[in-house]
Amino acid sequence: MIKQNILEMKGITKTFPGVRALDHVSFELRKGELHALCGENGAGKSTLMKILGGIYTPDEGEIRINGKTVQIRNPEDSMDNKISIIYQEFNLVPQLSIAENLFLGKELRKGLHLNKKQMVKAAQEVMAKLGLADIDCSRSVSDISVATQQLVEIGKAIFNDVDILVMDEPTAVLTEKETKALFELIRQLLAKGISIIYISHRLEEVTQLSSRVTILRDGKYIETLDNGDKRLKKDDIVRLMVGRDLEDFFPERKDTVQSGYVLEIKGLCKEKQFTDISFGLSGGEILGFAGLVGSGRTEIMKAIFGSAKPDGGEILIDSKPVRISSPSDAIREGLALVPEDRKKEGLVLGMPLGDNICLANMPLISRLGCIVKNKKREIVDRFIDDLQVRPALPGRLAKNFSGGNQQKAVIAKWLAVNPKVVILDEPTRGIDVGAKSEIYSIIEGLAQKGVGIIFISSELLELLGVCDRVIVIHQGRIAGEFRKDEFSEEKIMLAASGM
Amino acid sequence: MDAGVKRRTRLSGIIKGLFARRESGLFMLLLIICTGMSIAKPDTFFTSDNIFNIFRQVSIIAIIAVGQTFVMISGGIDLSIGYNLALCGIVLSYFIKLGINPYAAISLGVLTGIIVGWLNGVMITKLKLPSFIVTLGMANIARGVIYVITKGFSISVDHPFVIGVGNGSIASIPILSIIMFIIVLIGAYVLDNTVFGTRVKAIGGNELAAKLSGIKVNRCKIAVYTLTGVLAAIGGLIIVGRLYAGNPNAGANFEMDSIAATIVGGTSLAGGEGTILGALLGALLLGVIKNSLVLLNVNMYWQTVAVGSIIIVVCAIDQFTKRKAE
Numbered sequence: 001m002i003k004q005n006i007l008e009m010k011g012i013t014k015t016f017p018g019v020r021a022l023d024h025v026s027f028e029l030r031k032g033e034l035h036a037l038c039g040e041n042g043a044g045k046s047t048l049m050k051i052l053g054g055i056y057t058p059d060e061g062e063i064r065i066n067g068k069t070v071q072i073r074n075p076e077d078s079m080d081n082k083i084s085i086i087y088q089e090f091n092l093v094p095q096l097s098i099a100e101n102l103f104l105g106k107e108l109r110k111g112l113h114l115n116k117k118q119m120v121k122a123a124q125e126v127m128a129k130l131g132l133a134d135i136d137c138s139r140s141v142s143d144i145s146v147a148t149q150q151l152v153e154i155g156k157a158i159f160n161d162v163d164i165l166v167m168d169e170p171t172a173v174l175t176e177k178e179t180k181a182l183f184e185l186i187r188q189l190l191a192k193g194i195s196i197i198y199i200s201h202r203l204e205e206v207t208q209l210s211s212r213v214t215i216l217r218d219g220k221y222i223e224t225l226d227n228g229d230k231r232l233k234k235d236d237i238v239r240l241m242v243g244r245d246l247e248d249f250f251p252e253r254k255d256t257v258q259s260g261y262v263l264e265i266k267g268l269c270k271e272k273q274f275t276d277i278s279f280g281l282s283g284g285e286i287l288g289f290a291g292l293v294g295s296g297r298t299e300i301m302k303a304i305f306g307s308a309k310p311d312g313g314e315i316l317i318d319s320k321p322v323r324i325s326s327p328s329d330a331i332r333e334g335l336a337l338v339p340e341d342r343k344k345e346g347l348v349l350g351m352p353l354g355d356n357i358c359l360a361n362m363p364l365i366s367r368l369g370c371i372v373k374n375k376k377r378e379i380v381d382r383f384i385d386d387l388q389v390r391p392a393l394p395g396r397l398a399k400n401f402s403g404g405n406q407q408k409a410v411i412a413k414w415l416a417v418n419p420k421v422v423i424l425d426e427p428t429r430g431i432d433v434g435a436k437s438e439i440y441s442i443i444e445g446l447a448q449k450g451v452g453i454i455f456i457s458s459e460l461l462e463l464l465g466v467c468d469r470v471i472v473i474h475q476g477r478i479a480g481e482f483r484k485d486e487f488s489e490e491k492i493m494l495a496a497s498g499m
Numbered sequence: 500m501d502a503g504v505k506r507r508t509r510l511s512g513i514i515k516g517l518f519a520r521r522e523s524g525l526f527m528l529l530l531i532i533c534t535g536m537s538i539a540k541p542d543t544f545f546t547s548d549n550i551f552n553i554f555r556q557v558s559i560i561a562i563i564a565v566g567q568t569f570v571m572i573s574g575g576i577d578l579s580i581g582y583n584l585a586l587c588g589i590v591l592s593y594f595i596k597l598g599i600n601p602y603a604a605i606s607l608g609v610l611t612g613i614i615v616g617w618l619n620g621v622m623i624t625k626l627k628l629p630s631f632i633v634t635l636g637m638a639n640i641a642r643g644v645i646y647v648i649t650k651g652f653s654i655s656v657d658h659p660f661v662i663g664v665g666n667g668s669i670a671s672i673p674i675l676s677i678i679m680f681i682i683v684l685i686g687a688y689v690l691d692n693t694v695f696g697t698r699v700k701a702i703g704g705n706e707l708a709a710k711l712s713g714i715k716v717n718r719c720k721i722a723v724y725t726l727t728g729v730l731a732a733i734g735g736l737i738i739v740g741r742l743y744a745g746n747p748n749a750g751a752n753f754e755m756d757s758i759a760a761t762i763v764g765g766t767s768l769a770g771g772e773g774t775i776l777g778a779l780l781g782a783l784l785l786g787v788i789k790n791s792l793v794l795l796n797v798n799m800y801w802q803t804v805a806v807g808s809i810i811i812v813v814c815a816i817d818q819f820t821k822r823k824a825e
Contacts, residue, residue: 331713348704350771359712362694
């Protein structure tokens with residue numbers, strides 16, 4: 001017997017400036033099932049869930065709950081429909097206690113005062129029902145671990161009596177053990193009849209937990225696969241996610257690794273962030289960095305690039321020690337950083353794309369401090385052409401380009417300075433599949449020219465597809481190093497969880 | 500893209516730009532007011548005397564608005580610019596009165612402007628304080644120093660160079676307006692065509708991205724505030740010439756007038772965008788409105804109300820058209 005649909009989303013379309021994030025996407029959720037939503041970064045999963053959560057309103061489309069059409073215009077509407085969404089960035093108030101967070105907006109009172117004792121007691125009961133009796137609900141959220149915060153988020157949802165629970169990358173910050181506990185909790189929730197939409201990059205989890213899997217690609221609905229008998233294979237999902245065979249998705253890695261190190265890091269450390277980081281990078285090598293979100297990968301690269309000050313350690317370039325105390329020092333030494341968040345750190349969004357490309361290369365396009373228009377045009381046009389930035393309009397403001405083209409512009413900014421080492425921090429986050437493949441080719445092309453590449457990514461698939469070597473970071477330490485012939489997702493995942 | 504399409508997009512871009520740009524809107528508004536006034540007051544408004552009078556009145560504001568525009572594009576604000584201007588005027592008057600070489604005295608006045616601006620920049624970047632707080636403090640310090648020097652009395656100045664800068668004219672064009680136009684032209688060139696100008700815009704648009712692109716953000720910001728100090732000093736020199744004296748109350752409210760001109764000219768309070776031409780047009784628009792209200796015999800207090808309303812209305816219209824465009 002097929003259970004009835006608790007949720008139907010039909011023909012959902014959402015356009016942002018420069019990009020159609022969702023194009024007539026449909027999605028169904030049956031009562032009591034775990035329906036996984038899969039797709040590469042930028043496929044539209046999070047946008048679809050934000051529409052369900054009332055953060056965005058769709059341009060077109062219909063949402064039905066228990067067969068009735070509903071309007072979700074804001075987060076309150078979403079809650080009224082008994083939907084709860086646990087976003088990657090949590091919605092807890094860190095200064096308040098767990099109990100106060102659970103009761104946020106409907107606090108228990110005794111006269112004019114908050115009845116804290118009663119709230120803690122009630123909160124404790126809710127958590128106990130979830131098998132989390134050992135969590136002290138009077139503690140403030142800022143004092144508890146990320147994993148516990150996540151459990152509190154789930155507790156809050158249950159406390160609010162939800163029918164539909166959405167989990168966006170719940171395991172991205174969890175260790176192996178915490179993940180197991182979470183899965184146990186998920187099975188309990190399903191048994192209680194709660195329906196779950198589950199987003200994860202970790203496809204083993206998806207095949208283990210889900211009863212159905214819907215795949216999105218570039219904002220379009222692709223297919224819904226049945227996994228009632230848990231027989232679904234990871235490869236089937238991946239092929240649909242990238243829309244082609246993997247051999248075509250990643251460029252062929254040529255052996256361009258040179259002998260000797262172009263960049264060498266010795267004993268780099270910073271209190272509370274990372275300890276004893278030592279590694280070497282050769283010219284023409286693509287070195288991947290894997291690890292959980294928050295493991296310290298980004299902080300290490302910022303320290304190398306001079307935008308954060310390390311407590312100690314040595315940086316050598318071409319075997320000579322160098323002092324890097326600001327990004328401009330790093331650039332002079334031949335380093336380039338494509339930062340994690342291209343909108344906040346990579347681009348001046350309100351500036352024309354061409355100006356953005358020139359931002360790190362001002363001396364190249366100027367004489368005596370004045371910009372030489374011809375030189376500027378020449379460089380901008382060359383990189384727009386080389387990297388296939390579309391549309392090829394250097395005068396258009398950076399914010400009006402799609403994510404993939406924005407990312408290409410950030411990369412272009414660095415290519416004109418002829419760097420020896422390019423550090424790319426999550427360069428494919430939030431961009432479409434085609435642009436991803438192009439970025440891989442750009443990286444491969446740089447390596448072939450002898451540039452050393454550091455490639456940070458949370459997507460193991462692309463690390464394994466692109467890199468010569470992968471270093472795994474766990475809690476600010478190097479937890480493992482794997483050469484191409486010893487790559488496997490399982491090994492890297494275990495190292496990343498500290499095992 | 501083939502050449503034809505490119506040319507067509509460029510052409511339509513120019514046409515769109517002409518109508519969409521804040522400057523052209525302001526220009527139209529100026530034109531409408533001037534035409535209206537020429538009809539309403541044919542024998543007083545559109546006379547060379549009155550036009551030059553308007554230019555004399557707006558020149559100082561326009562000069563410091565150039566500095567204010569740079570500061571605001573870099574994401575800051577300079578509330579000390581008016582008292583800095585007055586202080587520079589007092590310093591140069593004081594030293595002229597003391598009897599030292601008048602050109603040395605003028606140099607000391609300019610040096611004062613540079614030091615005040617530089618201190619603003621250093622405190623904002625090194626102490627990591629908001630520009631609002633630093634320049635508010637600096638405004639009070641400058642005002643205090645002015646009263647310490649003058650004890651509240653004007654210092655009269657009769658040096659011909661200073662008086663000439665304030666009141667003279669070349670081919671019946673006021674010298675201070677010529678200075679203003681030169682500064683506006685240089686300012687516009689620097690902002691749009693130099694490395695420095697691009698960096699200022701980048702810092703105001705996204706400071707973190709600018710820093711990660713290797714731009715020395717602190718050095719650049721200090722330069723912006725120092726430059727503004729230089730412009731305040733030039734304004735100070737002019738105002739002493741205009742008034743034949745260093746007057747301790749001379750710069751009052753100039754910071755607000757320069758901010759008003761800059762904002763009406765389309766510079767974003769959030770930083771990153773703005774133009775020098777816009778600031779000039781903003782200063783002109785406010786000057787023409789004040790002048791018109793005088794000619795129309797509107798009560799002086801109501802004039803202030805009118806100017807305040809204009810600032811809000813112009814910016815509201817701009818917001819509205821922007822939102823509509825999106």
